[in-house]
Amino acid sequence: MKPADVIESYVRAVAAQLPVKQRADVAAELRALLVEELAGGNEKAALALVRRFGQPSEVAARYHTPYAVVDSADTRSFVLIAFAGALLIPTTNQRLPFSINPATAQVWLLAWLGALVILFALKSWFARRWPNAFRWRPSVPRDYDRVRLIEQVPLIGLLMFYEAAYLLPGPVIGILSGGRVSSELLTYTADFASPLRMPWFALFVPTLVGLEAMATFLGRWSRLTRTIEIMLFLLAGTQLAWHASYGDIFANVQADRGARMACQLLAAAFELTAVYKAYVEWGRIPSPGKNLNPARA
Amino acid sequence: MQKEHSVLSGKLEQELRRGVLILAVLSQLDGPQYGYSLRQLLAAQGLAIEEGTLYPLLRRMEEQGLLSSEWKIEDGPPRRYYVRNKLGNEVYRNLAAGWRALVGTIDKLTKEAKR
Numbered sequence: 001m002k003p004a005d006v007i008e009s010y011v012r013a014v015a016a017q018l019p020v021k022q023r024a025d026v027a028a029e030l031r032a033l034l035v036e037e038l039a040g041g042n043e044k045a046a047l048a049l050v051r052r053f054g055q056p057s058e059v060a061a062r063y064h065t066p067y068a069v070v071d072s073a074d075t076r077s078f079v080l081i082a083f084a085g086a087l088l089i090p091t092t093n094q095r096l097p098f099s100i101n102p103a104t105a106q107v108w109l110l111a112w113l114g115a116l117v118i119l120f121a122l123k124s125w126f127a128r129r130w131p132n133a134f135r136w137r138p139s140v141p142r143d144y145d146r147v148r149l150i151e152q153v154p155l156i157g158l159l160m161f162y163e164a165a166y167l168l169p170g171p172v173i174g175i176l177s178g179g180r181v182s183s184e185l186l187t188y189t190a191d192f193a194s195p196l197r198m199p200w201f202a203l204f205v206p207t208l209v210g211l212e213a214m215a216t217f218l219g220r221w222s223r224l225t226r227t228i229e230i231m232l233f234l235l236a237g238t239q240l241a242w243h244a245s246y247g248d249i250f251a252n253v254q255a256d257r258g259a260r261m262a263c264q265l266l267a268a269a270f271e272l273t274a275v276y277k278a279y280v281e282w283g284r285i286p287s288p289g290k291n292l293n294p295a296r297a
Numbered sequence: 298m299q300k301e302h303s304v305l306s307g308k309l310e311q312e313l314r315r316g317v318l319i320l321a322v323l324s325q326l327d328g329p330q331y332g333y334s335l336r337q338l339l340a341a342q343g344l345a346i347e348e349g350t351l352y353p354l355l356r357r358m359e360e361q362g363l364l365s366s367e368w369k370i371e372d373g374p375p376r377r378y379y380v381r382n383k384l385g386n387e388v389y390r391n392l393a394a395g396w397r398a399l400v401g402t403i404d405k406l407t408k409e410a411k412r
Contacts, residue, residue, distance in 0.1 A: 026356065028368075029332070029377045033352055036333045036374075053349040062353035064360070 003046035007034045010050040017060035026063055067128060070120040078120055085112045087272065095245040097261040143287065144280065145221045152216045156209055162266070163205045169250075169259070185252045192249050201243070204236040230277045237270030318346065318354060319363075320396055323389040326364060329378035355379050363388055 011034065015027040034053070038046055053059060070078050086109055092102045100108070127134050165172040170183030192198050211229055215221050221229075243249060244264035250256040325338055332352045339346055358364045363385040369378050381389060 028375075029356075030352065032374055032376055033332045033348070037348055049348075052347065059349055059353060062349070063356050065357070 001043055003038060003041060003043050004035075006043060006046035006050060007031060007038065010034070010053070010056065013056035014060050014063075017057055018063055022064065068124065069117060071124045071127070074120055074123065078116060082113060082116055085116070087275065088268075093245055096241075096264050097244065097257060098264050144284070145287075147215050147219050147221065149216065152212060156212050156216070159205055159209045159212065163202065163209070166202055166205070181255075185255045186250060189248045189251050191247055192243075197243070197247070201236055201239040204232055204239065208232040208236065226277070226281055230274050230281065233270050233274035233277065237267045237274060240264070240267035240270060243267075315350075317396070318350070319358065320389070320392045321346075322351070322354065322358065323363065323381060323385060323392065326379055326381045326385070329369075329380045331376040331378050333376075335379070358385075 008031070011027050011031045014030060015023040018026055034049060038049055041049070054062075089105055089108045089112065091099055092105050093099055094101075123134070161172075169188070170186040173181050173186055174183050188198060208229070211225060211232065215225055215229075240263045244260045244267055248256050249259040249263070321339060321344055322335065325335060330338065332348075332355055335355070336346060336348065336351050339351075355364065355366075359366050359379065363381065364379045365382040365385075366377050366379045368375050370376075
């Protein structure tokens with residue numbers, strides 16, 4: 001290869017990665033400069049020169065201000081949201097009431113990632129066009145250890161309702177449906193009521209209620225109580241997922257399908273809560289002591 | 298360990314130099330220069346800059362409005378000549394003053410700092 005060909009090939013490789021309106025001008029200048037740098041050298045010298053100059057993509061990036069589809073500052077958020085969204089995609093376990101085939105799950109996953117890329121690209125474009133649009137603003141730091149009654153009381157109420165509906169499905173659903181659902185339809189099968197299947201969730205939930213009530217009484221969470229709470233959410237979710245995918249709950253087919261759907265949805269809620277709480281716990285930033293934060297003292 | 302040390306030092310020195318490149322380039326462009334001649338000029342004064350860094354930098358500085366450029370033919374092939382413009386002159390004066398103050402401060406800090 002002639003030295004001129006090496007240079008021309010390099011110039012074209014750089015120019016091809018530049019905005020169209022810049023290409024011809026930069027190519028002409030770069031060609032002239034490289035020829036001058038080469039000063040009549042041979043092919044080896046030409047190759048050494050362009051290697052020293054850098055990878056064409058890197059050099060092209062130096063010629064203009066490149067932009068990223070997803071800003072590097074947003075990469076962490078992107079990955080987290082991508083994972084969190086992927087967790088929400090229904091399972092491919094065909095034994096569950098809500099399930100999709102693996103091929104559909106792949107399409108959903110790709111669609112989700114594609115939608116995220118577009119959203120982050122739009123955010124990146126907005127931020128470039130209106131730099132103040134996403135300007136950081138201070139907010140009162142949240143004390144995650146402080147118990148909030150507004151969150152705690154509904155949670156305890158909801159958990160107690162789950163426990164009641166789980167232990168006495170017939171009467172509870174009967175009342176809720178205004179008597180339209182017969183209690184007889186909602187009688188657990190003997191297999192489900194056996195010690196290996198039914199009692200565990202009924203034990204986890206009151207333990208969780210007790211823990212939530214204790215934290216509410218004390219007004220604060222500790223590392224130990226937070227960890228126990230995460231474990232209980234995880235155990236309860238796992239138990240419900242097992243109910244949704246394994247064996248009959250009610251003898252009546254329709255009631256059984258409804259119960260397994262409810263179990264799957266609740267399992268997802270428990271598991272996602274556990275994952276979220278575990279993530280918050282894992283990335284927890286220690287609160288400053290009072291002396292370090294005079295504004296709040 | 299020693300190798301990692303020198304690699305890190307090299308990288309940090311490169312970053313330090315990158316920060317002052319614009320000032321160095323502006324300082325030499327009170328008259329027209331093309332990329333190659335500017336690189337030679339800077340190298341002759343002790344500041345060797347890689348081609349792949351300097352040539353794109355000239356373009357970016359022109360985009361920022363600090364330099365003006367034009368294609369000219371003077372004893373050789375057509376070349377693109379760059380020169381400081383009005384904004385470039387103002388920015389250069391500010392940067393040079395800032396640099397002198399910074400050098401004084403850093404000099405004082407590094408002399409006072411315990412080794």
